[in-house]
Amino acid sequence: MTDNNDYLLRTENLFKWFPTRIGILSRTVAYVKAVDGVSIGIRRGETFGLVGESGCGKTTLGRTLMRLTEPSKGSVAFEGTMISALKGSRLKPFRRKMQVVFQDPYASLDPRQSIGSALLEPMKIHRIASTKSEAKKMAGELLEKVGLNTDHLARFPHEFSGGQRQRIAIAIALAVKPSFIVLDEPTSALDVSVQAQILRLLRNLQQELDLTFLFISHNLAVIRQMCDRTAVMYLGRIVEFAETKKLFENPKHPYTKALLSSVPVPDPSKRRELGVLQGNIPSPVAIPSGCRFRTRCPYATEKCLNLPPPLIEVERGHWIECHYDIDFAAASKVEIRPRAT
């Protein structure tokens, strides 16, 4: 989307379709279009937010760009290497640089593995420590870094609270000294008070260790608090993308406007123009023609029914995919660029 070269990770027109098999001969007849043409670039050192309703493909995008699943089409470049084309052991060096923290801290730890063992495992896989005692020392340090202590090494996951487990998951992710971490709704399973602590911890770690985050959430308040730039996802595509501040203060895409208006705002006078979103999100198997948001969009026109909206830069660094704002763009004489795809 931009020409800046300081990207840690870039995706180019990324697709992930899950085939749905039916019939005697397992003929493929339909696809779940979980990621349907996504081009994003994540800058070194930033926190990149990804927001959208449940089922819009956030997790799948995260998995695809970490190469946990093979993209159906398109490419992912990490530090300039096309990791989407790599397989098997050639991926291993990149596994060391990219890590992931999942939403559910209960399920993302092996229940039969002690915390110490879980922390040492990645070090062993990537041969990070040269001696056993060094590895142990590092494991202890990691735990202290996330606010736990060395005594916890011998314990098992079920002996910890949700927040503590999420700290452990973070510590394990850090064990390989990664530069990039996908945080897939890291706090949505936690109490609000614990959420705040974890978010603070993540910010501190980011500064201390020079990390880059992809922060996935459907909680707008958390996104606003954490992210430098934010992309809004709808049915497998990024429909709006801007610096977080701009996005929240001046959303352009009808979907974003609707999303933001559905966030409870303490002061009623500051409510946005739109009502809450009407209707349900369509199935990712049968994505509407033209603009995929048109079934729920209050501004939908004939054009939206037939033509996929182009990607336009409404302001510097603020992109949307919508026909509606073309008129706006024309009025404010902002250059219209063709769709990147």
Place this chain on the structure above:
Amino acid sequence: MKASKPEGSQSSDRYGRRADLKYALHLLRRNPIVLTGVAISVASVLLALLSPLIVNPTSWDQQPLNLRLCWNNPIVNWQIANVFNCGGSAVYPLGTDSYGRSLLQMIILAIPVDLEIAFEVVASAVVIGVFFGGLAGYKGGIVDEAILRVTDVFLAIPGILLAIVLIVVLGRSLPTLTIAVLTTWWPYYVRLMRSQVLSEKEKPYVERLRAMGAGGIRILYGHIVQNSIYPVLVQATLDIGSVILTVSALTFIGLTPSPLLPELGNLSNQGIQYIFTAPWLILFPGLTILIISLGFNLLGDGIRDVFDPRLRR
């Protein structure tokens, strides 16, 4: 599986597992049925291990004619007209068999024979199940399909017949008996392990391990299998009894290496011919099978209750 664990974690693991084990033992202790099962199975294993010390393991030759089918037990009287006492000072607590050997001694010699086969069959079935079932569940696709179709074939034939044919063709010996029973047994373990792995591999920690760069072998055998093996081990415990039943049934119907061999089914086979003249000959070997098999079933049942995730936590 051990090798895949970082060395540094050994001591800590042991600590945690010990706590786990303690809790399990605590639950076991509260359950009298399970305790009975533990007692019987431990006793039978001990008896099997000590049996060469109690009875000379090579002393199962035929004895003189006059020692056959005697009931030299002064305490118990069968009250059957044709049960006779062979005289002499020797006491046979469970009588003698049709070859003139002490039935008690033969049973003591037979227990290790049956238990050994049972352990060999079950252990091999578990290993095969963990390997192929794990592979099928984890890899999916064509590997899964191929392994499943092979088990289909073996599950569509009554196991006992396959075992009979195998023994007839391969010759009657204890190893053949083991192989024949194993051939009918392994598919269940492949299926069981596969279904366990299928549900376990969907858990997020598996994806986290992949993201960490862990290889398939480490994830499957170091994590998934370890987390899903309990139902398999419970089944294995229950199956010790079932294998003994199958093996003794096979020898009972005459598929035996030697009619003299002290083996529980074999001993019962002699008994059925003397069912009216020497009822002990069928009674005690069968009872021994029943008790051992019951012991392992009680144990397996108890372990299942203890490790049932719905009852724990």
Place this chain on the structure above:
Amino acid sequence: MRLYEYVARRLLLMIFVLLALSVLIFYLTRGLLPPTTALAAYITPRMDDSAKLSVARALGVATTSCPSYSAFVSLQGGCVVPLWGQYVGWLENALAGNWGLTLLPGISGTDTTWHVFFSRFPYTAELAIAGAFLTIIIGIPLGIVSATHNNKLPDHISRMVSLGGYSIPQFWFGAVLQILFVLYIRVNGSGLLSANSTVATRCVICFSGVVPGEIARYSGIPLLDGILSLNFPYFWDSGVALILPALTLAITSIGAISRIVRSSMMEVLRQDYITLARSKGLKENVVIYRHALRNAILPAVTVSGLLVAYLLGGAVIVEIVFSWPGVGNASLAAANVLDINFLELYVLVTAVIIVVTNLAVDVIYAKLDPRIRY
């Protein structure tokens, strides 16, 4: 996936299973031993070599170009039909409905494999059906009582019964039953058990001395033929003769099924909608039978597919112990002489029964439980 597609797919798989099984049995009986063993049961020392050679040719083991029996025995080149050739020959015959001759005696009629097998098969069917019947009418109530009286005396008793049944050696149980009935109950004087202890062919509480074969054989199943020909004594006799073997056959599966019913019933009884039904003030019996049992029975339905396989396998042992004139008993004899024709027919028919019942169970299960999809 639609139901018929699913069924069609499973039936296609069944053909694969049947082919693979027939290859397996063929390989085991013919492939592992020298080719002369295939003849062993058919030749006598008195036969001359040309007679032996023609037996070998008739069995499809020796080629037509083989000059002499000694050439065949010494495995001279071109004398022995290769294994796959033997198999293809056998398969062609079998597909054409020609299953060859068997060495085993039939109940009546000729000695073609097909005849012998199907004259014996009704006896096994009768035994297996009776076993299944006993399993269901004893096993399921036992499991229910266990669950509804959890940890009380009835539960302990029924658990002991089911565990005992599951642990008891069938052959031994059958033998002990015979002793109890004949030795201690002394139903009908003495001498009812023949030397090799058959209860099956001669019954214990005999009405008449009707021997199987003197009656019109409509189905071949004695119990059914007795009714159909309105021959009550025959019906009674066959029923009496059936009780002990059927009970012996069922004892293991009673234990298995009651344990399954118990655990699924207990799980259902713990669930919210049962508590709700109770709190609505429904009678406990209504709760148990109308609400809980319906849902608890599902797992029992799934295992009944396995039950059929289990009973057919168990029948081999039970038939031997009771000298029952069914196919299970014959299959041991067939294995002992490596009678490939009989073994193949036995294995394939049993496999069809097992696969089809499993399929039927899956379909019924899917119909009963709307959550299941194919």
